[in-house]
Amino acid sequence: MAAHARPTPIGLSAAQLRNRMIVSARRIIVEHWPRVDRCPVCGSGWPCTPTGYAYEYLASVGQGDWVPPEHVLGRQ
Numbered sequence: 001m002a003a004h005a006r007p008t009p010i011g012l013s014a015a016q017l018r019n020r021m022i023v024s025a026r027r028i029i030v031e032h033w034p035r036v037d038r039c040p041v042c043g044s045g046w047p048c049t050p051t052g053y054a055y056e057y058l059a060s061v062g063q064g065d066w067v068p069p070e071h072v073l074g075r076q
């Protein structure tokens with residue numbers, strides 16, 4: 001579990017905020033990535049709702065085809 005309780009500092013540039021959103025979206029996708037054909041967190045068919053939102057965001061920044069690298073998935 002990553003501890004990220006720090007409040008978002010004001011004064012971030014739009015690009016920095018965007019990067020943070022991309023990182024968050026990717027984290028959601030990794031956590032909800034299907035081990036077989038369904039989400040291990042939600043137990044529903046993949047893509048589940050959080051994954052759908054995450055991909056919606058990534059698509060809006062032109063990264064809608066992002067998938068987790070294997071070394072990221074194998075870290076659990």
Ligand SMILES: [Zn+2]
Pocket residue numbers: 032039040041042043048049050051
């Ligand atoms: Zn899920």
